[in-house]
Amino acid sequence: MxxxxxxxxxxxxxxxxxxxxxxxxxxxxxxxxxxxxxxxxxxxxxxxxxxxxxxxxxxxxxxxxxxxxxxxxxxxxxxxxxxxxxxxxxxxxxxxxxxxxxxxxxxxLPVFRFPSPTGPYGVGTLTYHWVDHSRREIFGPDPGAPRELMAQIWYPARAEASARRASYMQDDALPDGVARLLGVPGITFRHLRQVRTNAVAGVPAVPGRHPVLIFLTGAHGFRQSNTFQAEELASRGYVVAGLDQPYTAAAVAFPDGRTVRALPRDRMRALIDQSLTHTLPQGLIPHLARDVSFALDRLSDLDRADPRQVLTGRLDVARAGVFGVSLGGIVAPPAANLEPRLRAALVMDARMTAEVVRDGVRTPAMWLTRDAATMRREGWDETEIQQHQATMRAAYGKRPADGYFVTMPDTFHLDYTDAAAWSPVSSLLGFSGPIGAERAHAIINAYTVAFFDTYLKGARPALPVFSGVHVETTPALSPGPPSG
Known part of the structure; x- marks a missing residue:
């Protein structure tokens, strides 16, 4: 309290x-x-x-x-x-x-606190509304409407200890959407609006041009779902753009007052399942993957001229990566195969599409996941466990580029997001695995930073070592030097 x-x-x-x-x-x-x-x-x-x-x-x-x-x-x-x-x-x-x-x-149900990032920089944040007039929204009621995104950007900033920290969630639409997903009253998570992050809205960015990362959340998720990870990366010198993708995010609130809620769970599941058995040029996964290319275009625009006058000259889109959890992890490899500007892809606890199983990932890739025994303990269906484990293994085994397969036993699905830290009894409720949210997040951040430092900054950090965590590597290529 x-x-x-x-x-x-x-x-x-x-x-x-x-x-x-x-x-x-x-x-x-x-x-x-x-x-x-x-x-x-x-x-x-x-x-x-x-x-x-x-x-x-x-x-x-x-x-x-x-x-x-x-x-x-x-x-x-x-x-x-x-x-x-x-x-x-x-x-x-x-x-x-x-x-x-x-x-x-x-x-x-506390107003919890995020751990302080460990990097040398403070964290700033800004939110943008982007409209892609070159594409139609294939899931909306208006077939002529353009595709729209809300993007929250975390960036390395000058530390200001006394500045007011930004809110975790900005309106009631999002916590109400999360509550709807879990089948609890809409008011259940509204207190999350009072949670403060470590970021400061609109604070000046650190001089220099920083590599950029696109974050993709899970089905019925939200752009802030991995704030623990985004803030750590920003404190280490990365610009992270988290996307709210309409009709898959829990609720996307636009500046004009419109709110777009996620597709029904059954329909979304069917669309995702299609991608596991068929190579589809159109459909949900390709639609979401194209959002990543569009986001990189908008980040390039911000680097040229940010209307907020904060990020101009600060973004090195030539050094770009993508990471995602759950549905976002499914989308990240196809996005990397589609977009030549992406130089690294991090997948967290996600099945792979038929295309990725067939072709692999063209960029260096890291998978962060858990073993089948842990999934059974969490209560997953045996068919889902088999799909999850087999498709990730198959994609990792293609090895057209460097690959890392990190197995974190005792982690449950929500341990790869902030949600595991929302309540001190998450483990008792089955939302967090025996490992606990604090340790899970520390391990995830350590591997995330080491991976992107290698392929976007040209560093040579040693892979982290944690008790009980198993790491497999298949380096087929040496990481190239950073550009810019």
Whole structure:
């Protein structure tokens, strides 16, 4: 919980401890202070629904305190309990249960903190709306509408310790979309809007031209889903553009107020499954892969003249890579095969298309995934496990370029995203594997940085070594020197 939330809950606990017992005067006086503590907490940190039990209890205690004052005055001389006999015991049980709810709900759904990036730079962020007038939106209701994207960019920036950090999510459409995917009430994840990242909006970029990376999220995901990874890369000197791709992202909110929600799960699954068995020149995967080329074009435009006057002259699109998780990991290799500007592709826990199984990946590629036993423990269907493992292995085995296959046992699918860190009980709920989100993210970041440093910066870092993690390498080519 946040600092003022803790103060409020502790004050309520003190009142509840004293309310059924004697002398009641201290509890009554504290009870009058509780509504003030609520007002201070809401003004300082903002209200959020997981604190609703605390707010309701605060209202009860405030009303009780007002009503109890005359009785307190009468009883101050004799020290009698305000709630005598059995009523005292019953009140104690009720208040104990109430306090358990007050503490548990906001603790399970916290306003969590992202770990500080370990690179030498601060992190800046900007969001852009891009329209591709050369392509039609094949999944929308209007066949004449152009393809549109929302892009969030993280970049190396001058560190400003006192600057206000950017919000994790900017509107209710996204957390509502995530809740819809999980089948829970829309309000469930709205508190994530109050989570602050390590990035500062619009802060000046570090001088120099930096390699660029395109990030692709999973089905029903969102462009910020791997903020832990994007911020680490930005702090290490990369510009990362995370894409919200309409009809596959959970909810894409455009500047004019429109919100485009994802295709129904069954339809999207069918479209993805088609790519696993057929080489399709059109369809979902090629459509998403072309977004990557379009994004690189827009990044080139920003390098020439950023309308925000932040990224002009800062982007080296000649040194570009792509990385993705789940559906984004499926799309990353076809995008690399399509786009000659991409020099490296990182795939996180994703099946491969028929095209990639047949041809491999033309650029150096790294797969980050887990073993079949871990997938069974997570509850995956045996057919899905076989598709997942066999297609990745087949694509890795083609080896037209350098390849790395990193197996991370005890990681579940959401460990490859921020979602594993949303709650301290993610492991108990089956959202995070035994490895835990903190260790999983540290390992993922270490391999991500080492991989892209090798192929986009011409560095020669040693591959990280972690206990229990198995790394296979098939270097067919030596990494070339960086351009620019």
């Amino acid at each position: 946040r600092p003022f939330e803790i103060v409020l809950v502790v004050a309520e606990a003190l009142v509840c401890l004293g309310l059924p017992f004697r002398p009641p005067r201290v509890s009554a006086l504290l009870g009058l202070v509780i509504p003030v503590a609520v007002a201070v907490q809401v003004l300082a940190e903002g209200a959020r629904w997981p604190m609703a039990p605390a707010y309701v209890l605060a209202a009860f205690l405030g009303v009780w305190a007002l009503g109890a004052i005359p009785a307190v005055r009468q009883q101050m001389n004799d020290g009698r309990a305000l709630l005598p006999g059995g009523r005292t015991r019953r009140a104690g049980v009720v208040l104990a249960v109430a306090m358990a709810v007050v503490v548990t709900v906001p603790s399970l």
